[in-house]
Amino acid sequence: MTETLQMIFQNTEGRNSTISVADPASELTPAEVEAVMDSIINRNIFETTGGELVEKVRAQIVSRAVNVLGEF
DSSP: OEEEEEEEEEETTSOEEEEEEESOOTTOOHHHHHHHHHHHHHHTOOEETTEEEEEEEEEEEEEEOOOOOOOO
16 A cells, blocks of 8 residues: 655645655654744745635545456
C-alpha cells in the first residue's frame, strides 16, 4: 500500500491547489504538517495558474493499494 500526503491550499482566485508528497514519514504529526503549510504560504515559494497560495484548506494522507493484474 502506498501513501501520499496531500496539502491543499486556496489560491488568490479562490481555487484549491494540492501539493503532494509521496511516502510521508509514518510519525508525521498534524502540527508538523501545519507548520510546513504555513511556511509554504509565508515564503510564497509556489505560484499557481490561479495566483499565489494564500490559505490552508486541509491536509490528508491518502492510502492506495495497487494490484497488478499483469505487465505487458
